[in-house]
Amino acid sequence: MNYKNGKDVLPPSLLKELQQYINGELIYIPKQQERRAAWGELSGSRKLIQRRNEDIYRNYLKGLSLAELESKFHLSIESLRKIVVKMRAAGVRLETAAGSSAIRHEGTTGARS
Known part of the structure; x- marks a missing residue:
């Protein structure tokens, strides 16, 4: 933290305004907060995991059991259960169009089809 004289860095009108509140006393002005990237945003990990x-x-909705998903994705049944619950709560629904599957996010909660 560096000390700077207000006369040297502030416009005269702002200096006058500040003097009405803090006349001759020290004031700390914090840095502006920078927006930090969320985890995995820059590396692409977030999209990969999504x-x-x-x-x-998609496999769960097609009828694979949690045990089958555990073997296929090498995740614990508890982790898979959390993923399924989270996707269901987010309103993700499987759609099949012309033989290809697509994931669609909706505002309502979906149920296992």
């Missing part, structure tokens, strides 16, 4: 979770949910 695609994996959608694939897990």
